[in-house]
Amino acid sequence: MNEIPKKSRAVILSDYNRNLIRAIIGMIVGERDIPALKKDEVLIKMEAAPCNPSDIAFIRGGYNIKKSVPAVPGFEGAGVVVDAGSNAKYLIGKRISSFIQEDKDGTWANYFIANKKDCIVLKDELNFEQGACLSINPFTAYGLVELAEEKNCTAIVQNASGGQVAEFVRVLAGLKEIEVVDIVRKEEQIEWLKQKGAKNVLDSTDENFKQKLKSLANDLKVGIAFDAVGGDMTGILLNALPVKSEVVLYGGLAGVSVQELNPFNIIFQGKKLSGFNLTEWIENKGKEEFEKINHEIQDLIIEGKVKTEIQAIFKLDDVVEGVRTYIKSMSGGKVLFTA
Ligand SMILES: NC(=O)c1ccc[n+]([C@@H]2O[C@H](COP(=O)([O-])OP(=O)(O)OC[C@H]3O[C@@H](n4cnc5c(N)ncnc54)[C@H](OP(=O)(O)O)[C@@H]3O)[C@@H](O)[C@H]2O)c1
Known part of the structure; x- marks a missing residue:
């Protein structure tokens, strides 16, 4: 396995701004230290992460989750687990989709940290683009x-x-x-x-x-x-x-x-x-029932019965253009970011 990275390259929101355009152009891409993993955490090499309405509300400071700034946006993403804390080693090497809401990390980065409970293992046939939009x-x-x-x-x-x-x-x-x-x-x-x-x-x-x-x-x-x-x-x-x-x-x-x-x-x-x-809905589902639903949903996507529409893919460096593209035409489909 490759060496575990010590730093990530991430989109950084320096401050929230009600004015969406100002909030968007205030985002930069920079380096962040990757902290030591806690026992239930995994480090994920990001392959794709979408921009959702919750991300837009978040960067405007109007979402129910407010991280301490400077913060990395992105609540959802997919990638490969490259390192894990002592309780999550079984996830190393797995392709996963994740929904993270903690006050330190976001998915708009080449590496991000997630708790093992927020990771869904992707079936081999499900690509990262669909996987990135699976968790929410x-x-x-x-x-x-x-x-x-x-x-x-x-x-x-x-x-x-x-x-x-x-x-x-x-x-x-x-x-x-x-x-x-x-x-x-x-x-x-x-x-x-x-x-x-x-x-x-x-x-x-x-x-x-x-x-x-x-x-x-x-x-x-x-x-x-x-x-x-x-x-x-x-x-x-x-x-x-x-x-x-x-x-x-x-x-x-x-x-x-x-x-x-x-x-x-x-x-x-x-x-x-x-x-x-x-x-709350996920918390109320037992692990077993959630897994059953997860299989059902992934199979429907793999069988081509339903999918998330993707309108464009941008590099993290082009985050401003990516978010602008998405808000101009939300019905056009998701905009994804890749490292
Ligand atoms: N409660 C939860 O747990 C939960 C979980 C997931 C998603 N959500 C919410 O679900 C909603 C839809 O998410 P999504 O990912 O499906 O969105 P999406 O794919 O990005 O599409 C957004 C849709 O909303 C329409 N829209 C935007 N602003 C509108 C407005 N002011 N009035 C009427 N229509 C408007 C857009 O239409 P136009 O093309 O006309 O702009 C577009 O069709 C969001 O509010 C999101 O936060 C909630």
Whole structure:
């Protein structure tokens, strides 16, 4: 085996900035010391790491995780384990995907540290590009569709439908014969999604959107909506859905507080507003059940039934251009970084 590196080359965020452009151009690539590994930790040689909405919220200082700055961004990535603490030696040499949230390291670096509990071993047939986007979105979509199943829903609504969580939700719901109503915010995405197999697509900028949503949701007896947007969309969804339905908030893409919510819908119509957090969902799954789901998801990707769309791959040195490319066209697919 090659010598264990003592330093990493990483994207470094010197400070958070609400202004996204300033935050992005404030990132530099520099050297960091790699600290000694604790007994449950592994050192991963990064092969690919995506830019997700949580990374964007993070560098703006608007995410629920704030690392001490200067910090390395990147919550998710894939690579090969090159060193490990005493309890994690069995992972050395393994190809893994990881979701890390600790206050010291990020995946936008040629080497990053992860706790063994946050590592998923990749099947040989799963490439690093798909592996880099495995740990967060596919499991989130799985958890959301599971909620629909638990409520015996035959139809669901979701927004941010051009995104990657939504793509996994559509496919997983389709496998369970749950009908999906998709919401986008650009007219041109309607046809594009329909070509990908979506049956019902609404444009939230259509002047009759609320009415169309209400009649479709009631015709299909939608029982649950997955809301990645927040803002007024949450209230609009809850108001449009049939009685006793539920809106599950799992993202805050609008960047503003929930609005338009009619309190009487919750008080008198038995409607519910709840939240979904992947970290909590994973904690609540036993190790065995999580592994079962992991195999199921990896197999679906390997069999070509679903995948994360990748729009571009950038070197870490081109992080500014990479993040800019992603925010210009989020529905275009993930931007990945490689060392
Ligand atoms: N709660 C959890 O545990 C959890 C886990 C994973 C992901 N998430 C959240 O899930 C959401 C989707 O993530 P993703 O990785 O699927 O995203 P993605 O693939 O990067 O795509 C983002 C999608 O959101 C749309 N969008 C962005 N801002 C919007 C706004 N203000 N109003 C309406 N649509 C908007 C984009 O559409 P345009 O093309 O129109 O910009 C794009 O289709 C994010 O909020 C993410 O943080 C939450």
